[in-house]
Amino acid sequence: MNLSSFPEDIVQIGESLIRFVEQEIVPIETANKAIFASERTMFDETGRFTPAVEALKRDVRMKSAEAGFYTMFGPEEIGGGGLGPLASVYLNWLLSAHCGPGRTLIHPVVVPSPFTNGLSPLLTFLDADVRAGHLPQIASGEKTLCFGLSEPDAGSDVFSIKTRAVRDGDDWVITGSKQWITNGPYADYAMVFAITDPELFAQRKGGITGFFVDTSWAGFSVVSTIPIMGHLGAEIGILAFDGLRVPDRYRLGAVDQGLKVALKGVNTGRLGMSATCIGLARWALVQAIEYAKVRKTFGRPIAEHQAVQMLLAESASDLYAAETMLVDCALRLERGERALAETSLVKQHCTDSSNRVFDRCMQVHGGMGLTNELRLEQGYRFTRSMRIPDGTSEIQKRTVARDLIANGITF
């Protein structure tokens, strides 16, 4: 990443962030090495993080909040640091490039996605009095959130959701389910989207409303976690609502206008996720370069074999393009540009290409690349899985093509 693209104050925050991680978080990781050495000790038999891991993650969030990092991307109007897309790109990239994949206690330090933890921009849509009652615990990292839009029959196509909210006096009664919800099994509060006007909804013109729900309320339940890609447990899960009664004051934004609420913060979230993937990819390439210099076959370092050089060069090509796109897109968003096609291009390219980089870097390591010990395979699995949420690669390309046809090339 070309550091000169970033203002000095952002680079300085980055230095303090890495210092904080090394001084405050790494010692917690080291002291609990026995837990994090294996997923068998991180998850219980139902696939949930054990209470010990949950407590450690909470501890990290609260330490990070105290130090000012946890809420630095939150909107200023609700007490966040208000840092924009450029800072999000740099700081998420830096943290991942420095720490590499598979660091369960590093991830809660910052909030790359504005939907699961911390001061989500969606909270600006909540009634001020209701918000005031919950904000301190959310901002301090003690309590967490989840964002429930997808369902078993509705992912890319939002207008296939079935969860329904029906008005009953001063309340809404929600019935349905949500699937793939990040932090769903652990969250204290859920931001849930449900059909409130079936006619508008059938015409794909709205009819969806967002609600802020306390997950301890009657009618809310966690059905299960969803372990993916060989993991023994998961952060994601399935939620069910059975006559869940939500006071109207807990609505997120206007009735039937929930999609506008859901889309708030999407650009920053996609950029943060992309930067995380590309930071990890840079970490992987550093490992591969070093390994290629020391591993010998046929009497010489594998770095001297042209086929290995191609793997390194192709990875560098992906990385350079992705980092340049990230910075350009972040600068556009900072200037207030729409950057619709650019944000989709970044999300698609960064998630796809970081996954390719991990694949090649594992190949450079031979059998060692497949071992759990080197954590390359964890990065491979993580970047592979990021090609699906927050709009799949195909949906991003669909957005890009539509924008190209309507507006021409904007970059």
Ligand SMILES: Cc1cc2nc3c(=O)[nH]c(=O)nc-3n(C[C@H](O)[C@H](O)[C@H](O)COP(=O)(O)OP(=O)(O)OC[C@H]3O[C@@H](n4cnc5c(N)ncnc54)[C@H](O)[C@@H]3O)c2cc1C
């Ligand atoms: C790790 C993870 C975390 C997630 N976290 C959350 C969360 O916190 N909250 C939440 O609400 N959701 C979450 N999701 C759900 C995620 O947003 C959906 O999985 C995603 O939108 C894709 O939907 P789907 O899985 O139903 O696939 P589908 O929509 O069924 O798509 C299947 C395939 O068809 C392709 N496709 C679909 N429509 C088109 C089209 N028009 N043109 C071209 N190709 C198309 C897709 O790209 C995909 O390849 C998460 C998912 C994962 C994997």
